[in-house]
Amino acid sequence: MLKAAGFGVLAVVVAGVAGVATTRGESSVAAVQVVRTSISPTPVVTPRKPTASPSSTIDLSLEGLAGSNKLYVAGKVPAVRCVLPGKPPQTKAELLAYARVMVACMDKAWAPLVGQQATFYPIKTVQAYDLKKPAASPECDKPLKNMDAFYRKGMICFEWPEFSNPDEPVWNLVDFQQLIAHEYGHHVQQSTGILTTYDANWWKKSKAVQLENERRLELQASCLGAAFLGANRSSFKLSGERLRIWKFIVRHVGDENNTLKIRDHGSYKSHAYWTTQAFTSTAPASCNTFKAAPKRVS
Template structure:
């Protein structure tokens, strides 16, 4: 079972947010999308196809179906919050270059300037197509797109340059933890349709045991935020920006 830590989102513009990041982001997100807490989670049916080992075409179909599922989920959440929504472009490739430039690492990355999610099909995916691990490429990167739409990425980009290296690392962790939490919110409604081939408890345990990433932070915290989003079922549970340092490092 492979559970890499998505060190592949390094091309996301990451930097420093102020002590109250939500206030620097679009204020509508604070009162709308990020202000929503709790409530009953309504399951969303998505038709996610099987993956055939060794088949690039099969993996492309899987990613496209995941993208359609994420698009419908987040469009509905934004509409409920009274916020405008637009989907990202999705590029699926077997190469090492994209509209973002050279693809760093493996898996997927989000390019804010192009509002594009780039998914790279790796040889390891073809050999060992573990559904939940592959599905997470879409879910996590869509979390970054949500951050773009509510103003978080623009807010951090404006304050990134003057930040110290230590501050950049900490706020990068906060950014990635929030994207993990948003992925968990998405799974709260769609996990059954994804048919992950692993229980939620097993998945979170596997994430917790993954290798640590300098960009993303400690696996135990990534697992904790993803689980928080899943169990809360709402973006209001995902304010990583005011969390204690030990919750996000």
Template structure:
């Protein structure tokens, strides 16, 4: 779940790498240089285990996954000399308000572009399930919104929905969220050596998403279950951002 605030000024600092600015406007989304970066690196990601009901083990696991995401996406951005900075990771036991507004309904966490912060809820219902790949996918999805922000995609999204009619806003939101599903799954593929995702487990995850992925959201702003599954499979099969250009995809795939 990403929450954008286009009015927030950029606070990114220049890297030691000779960088170039990301594309502006529609080009940021449709022809992003990230689509030409190839597969994400196979990062060594020693995540540890999540123990059911243990907030400490959940925080430790998600922190380690976040560290691996930092390494992987820094490499991708460096390939095309785009500026990169790490997001802030904040755990919370309550649905806090951020500079982007209230905690989105139905979300277990979200990314706020205004302060470049990923909020992860440490809630009782979350701690019931120790299934690590599912939580890693969730972390990678929220991190993908940070990637979209750095690449200029989030800004294009914010500009596109400004004063747009409700149906248009939902259509753009689906493209944004489904791209995050895809990018998250591409990362999950590349750490599967350390966080094994067995075929049977992956199939079960996809089947669940097909049937239930859309039920959390009151409006169709994240895509129907089959659409979420479609983009997750694309990302996981490719392990690369090249598979995740939802912005030029046919409408039927982002429904």
């Protein structure tokens, strides 16, 4: 993810092979970028293959496995009891406290959906880092300078100074909510085998198809995050002005912010499409980016 003035961005380092990062957009909007790492994969959940009779063809493609996941028929994300800190977080300690409460709420909300097909594992840890003081956060090993957060094997790390601007506390908070929800979307993908399937398939494809698949993965993470936020909009106070801010942010997350011109996270238009519809439906059924037409994941 590329740094830019404005919104905070999340990143995810997927189960080893792939890393996914969200960055700040140049025009004060979050952008996302995928980064590959050399960490060996340790998937939490073995990817599920579709059941099929011996005579039928088993579809091992990303579309077949990730696109037919039981997550899409697991129902709506529930509203859960989520008591968030009332004051917009500013300091490292406040941001960490907020993120940890939020993640605990997402664990509670997603467990029944993920649990329909796999053992649910809560996020193991949430950590904050400062690129200027890497020794203070050894857990968030080697964060990339161009990302604002990442997910890696059950851990979420975020770059806290990106969200500590005292001039825009509410804006930062909504941006932070969007970021943490997106990163948690990668945890849902890992918990349901979608991420593992993605990891196993990405290297087989042409660069163009790899990028398209990365966009499907990233757009889905934001979509799942939006489904949670929509279901829990009351707890997160996402109405009125804050909802207008959220809608503005999700309309300005995308590859347009990537100064390297890498098309790995999708356009503003695609990001807005998936997040807006999932916020309304509150269901992962709205997030099957793996079976969407290419133009929907452009």
